[in-house]
Amino acid sequence: MIEFQHVTKKYPGNIIAVDDVSFKIGKGEFVALVGPSGAGKSTLIKILIREELPSSGRILVADRDIFQLKEKELPYYRRKVGVIYQDFKLLAKKTIEENVAFALEVASVVPGVIKKRVDEMLTLVGLENRANALSEELSGGEKQRVSIARALVHEPKLLIADEPTGNLDPVNSWEIVELLFKINKQGTIVLLATHDKEIVDAIHKRVVMMKQGKIVDDREDGKYIL
């Protein structure tokens, strides 16, 4: 489904952020991408959602080389890849409902369909009763759930979670991880980038370990080896 082929990213000054990374993610997989800060996880994710281009290498998503995508095709690709971040990236002055609906509005979806999809997503993340709360009034865990609802609203095949629990307390963190499991069970690939050892060690999933831009370990039911 997703295949990284010798992906390398160099920045000016000969800084190598990602160094010859190759691995595959199959249908319905849950993969933890782990490593200390600066290991290259975020750069790899930026390349995967085409916020940045690699210096060399290819990434195939559903057999399509995403670096061959034209500028025009990018928005449509991004709708098929949901992303959530440590800082949630919500519109503070809008309600939960509006934040989720926003992702559909920019895609010219008609209001009736938007309402239905948003309701489904809010139910999935357990916020159906708080639809009209302003996002700035929410707790961190709630905010992350809103951002998950927004990421899933286009029914992506792949959900990328870039340090989703970085700003959350342990209880909220576990709620988010549980939610990611639930989404994964429904068939969405989940790529969870994190440096939270406790979570990685407890989930018994495939772990891809990065250090200094390279993959140093990749195994099923892996542990975070320091």
Next chain:
Amino acid sequence: MKSTEGFANFIITSERIIKMAAISFWRNRWLSLATTLIIILTLLIISVFTFLALLVNKTTVSMREKVDLVVYLRDSDSEDQISALSDLISSRPEVKSISYISKEEALSRWRTRYATDQNLQDIINENDNPLPRSLEVKTKNPEEIGQVADFLQSEDYAPLITRLSYQQNKDMIDRLVKITSFVKKIGSGLSVLFLIISILVVYNAIKLTIIARSDELAIMRLVGATDAYVRMPFVLEGVMYGIVAAVISSVTIVISYRILTPVFVNYLDIGYDVGAFMRTSLWEVVIIQLLIALLLGIFCSFWATRQHLKK
């Protein structure tokens, strides 16, 4: 079915985009006001100078159309002498036409010309008419007036003629040509200067909006908004500045037109219908304004959003 859906989507998207642009225009109303004022100023400067150039130009053309040479005759000349002189002039190759103005005709022209001035009307009447008879000569080429005049000033004809009037017209035309070129130079200089200022101000205003909303824009791109969708509200914002400015400037011009036309008509005795000319030019000026304002808005917003979308 597919195409109606497409149309519905287009309408919905347009609605959302227009709403976003309107909100942004209103949220930054002071910035919007300053920006709009600069565009208005620019449009007014362009319009006033365009109008002045058109007016002076039209006057020059109209002056050229006028009689080139007037030969004022002595009261003592006989009809035969005048007729012979007239034939002689019209036989010259430079001459396009010639017409004879009798004393009565001259008087009626005088009356029309000074219709509003009773004092001047009273000076002359049918019984005591000092206005001379004259021959009005048009040449094929304004440059050839001199040759005809020289010919008439030779000794053979001088006794028949009191005065030739041609020098005044030529001087006037020369002066008008100079004024036209002056007005054009100053006008285009100022117009270009203010256009540049406007472009920078509008660009800056849109840039500020973009910076203020950069988080929202980043999120829009993140959730898969197309470039056009991200860009359109800003383009519309630019267009709104343009339209609002063009409307206000046009209203100002229409009002000034109403006030100034009678003044021009009274004080510019230049031999054509100044009022009608101003009416025609008015619409031209209004349309040109609108076009300039729209282009300005679209150009600036594309320019301002270009860098942002490149990321």
